[in-house]
Amino acid sequence: MPTAVLPAPSGPAGRLGPALLLGLLSLPLLQPLHGAPMQFFESEWLAMALGLGGALALLLGPAGRWPALAGLPLQGAAWVALQPLGVPQVYPLNHAAPTAMLAWAGLLLAAGHAWRHAVAERGALWDAVAAALLLAGLLNAALGAVQVLAPEALPGWLLYSDRKSAQAATGQLRHQGHYVLTLGWALAALLWLDARGRLGGRAGAWISGRGLAALALLVLGLALSTQRAALVYAGLPLGVALGLSAGPDGLRRALRRRGLLALALMLAATWALPPLTQALAGEGPGLGTASARGAESAWALRLPMWASAWAAWQSAPWTGLGFDAYTAFHAERAHALPNFRYTTHAHQLPLHLLATLGLGAGLGLLGLLAVWLRRLGRAGRQPAEALPLLLLAPAAAACLIELPTHVAHLLGPIALLLGLGLGGPAAPDLSVPARRLLAVGGLLGALLLAWTLAAFLALNRPWREALPPAEQARVLHAGRAHPVFQAVADSVLDDLLPLDARGLDPTTLDAHLARNARSLAWRPGSRGLYRRAALLQRAGQAEAARAALDRAQAFYPAHRQAFLARLCRGARQEGAALQPLIDHARRTPGLPLPSACAGDGDLPPTPQGET
Secondary structure: OOOOOOOOOOHHHHHHHHHHHHHHHHHHHOHHHOOOOOHHHOHHHHHHHHHHHHHHHHHHOOOOOOHHHOOHHHHHHHHHHHHHHOOOOOHHHHHOHHHHHHHHHHHHHHHHHHHHOOHHHHHHHHHHHHHHHHHHHHHHHHHHHHHHHOHHHOOHHHOOOOOOHHHHHHOOOOOHHHHHHHHHHHHHHHHHHHHOOOOOOHHHHHHHHHHHHHHHHHHHHHHHOOOOOHHHHHHHHHHHHHHHHOOOHHHHHHOOHHHHHHHHHHHHHHHHHHHHHHHHHOOOOOOHHHHHOOOOOHHHHHHHHHHHHHHHHHHOOOOOHHHHHHHHHHOOOOOOOOOOOOOOHHHHHHHHHHHHHHHHHHHHHHHHHHHHHHHHHHHOOOHHHHHHHHHHHHHHHHHHHHOOOOHHHHHHHHHHHHHHHOOOOOOOOOOHHHHHHHHHHHHHHHHHHHHHHHHHHHOOOOOOOOOOHHHHHHHHHHHHHOHHHHHHOOOEOHHHOOOOOOOOOHHHHHHHHHHOHHHHHHOOOEOHHHHHHHHHHHOOOHHHHHHHHHHHHHHOHHHHHHHHHHHHHHHHHHOOOOHHHHHHHHOOOOOOOOHHHOOOOOOOOOOOOOO
């Protein structure tokens, strides 16, 4: 089929450069929503922002008007090429801010140098970058598929093995979002090379038809098999870019009569979709039997989570009784503000509206993907015109799989909805009603997000203030009784908590547990709370150790016997340091000691029901 060189940007696309740059620069400003100090220097953030910027700059031809962005594709290609290989010199960038800054500065210098010496051969330069993206993306996608289907077939250094090392045993992808995004980049690079004539036009006809649909579904499938939020970050700079490129009239066009009708329909869908997802889950509220079966599919667990949100909402809409457990389970940004108040009543409605908006947005974007594929197939258009499709599938997957869990993850899809709805260059075939629908959805999401954050900040001042003891006891009791917590009670991870002799106040401890509740279903048999009790006892904090053991026994009684058996064996090696904690466990009514504690001077196990 005939091929064509992609033109330099003009019109709305010509304004993409500064808007994209603004989107990229906005990522570090979101740091308070994301986590620990300095974390915005992580390669996960920089790679997503610069990689997406590089792909867009590559595909939209920045050499014509925005040479300042010309180095971004090289950075994206360098990261993509190195990341799947698990090179030790690359991965530590995630948690070493100075190293990350130096590495990215070096990449910038290298990209600038390459650009200066390749002005006369721009086509060849971009072809080489596209080829690198293509090969690295396909390699990354292949590794991702192997890790999902047969993780035992890969060596440990290809798995995520840092502070979340427990994920390595489950086959979760190492920076899973990269596998999905780089596959999208690989498809984009394939289109570029074909449009440039480097592939002889043979790939274009296949890609623009059923092949493109199959590859898009593969991207979506890989996305649904992960739990990372990297896909969501990518939507933020893209959405900002598309929205700004639409000009000042885009928002006014979106908020006309049909747009208000679309807003009413979305509000109605808010109340209709959660019970539908509960029916689809078929297991009632909470993780239910999906977790008990040890299901290793994020999607298998996700639908029951939606049902849990609905059940918590229905149980006590404004008292917080039912919502406490759901909030404690997800604990939005609890690790950034450790003493997060679980009873933030005022943000219940925005949270559920946002969750439903995410589900609707995901389904809507998938619908747009199908419509565009059909239109392109009928019109026989150039492969380059199908590039927006490559951005829709990951965005739809992000909306569908991540929105119920973290407020910060809503920013990408909301920005993407606004950008597409305002009529950016990546939405050439959308009808006016469709654009209005997307714009109103994005605007609604932005307003609800602002409402949520305002309520959160208003009800959490001062941020470090602990809950009163009575309120804390009520919340913990509600949490333990909730199906979500019961489903994960046998699956506490060792490395979820900063377990050291300094100790943690109970609210901070609960926040860490709640923040990682989603991960608890992946690896059973760990003993985080029990470990803390032993560490406190070794540090001489006997009263704190007894309190920690009481909390552990109340939360996770199934782990008590195994922990005490190890504790008794340790007491024989360490002397009397741990014996007071064993004596305290012996005095706990109704909970016998294991047989390992009946010897070498220890009393026999306490019979069931006696003190």
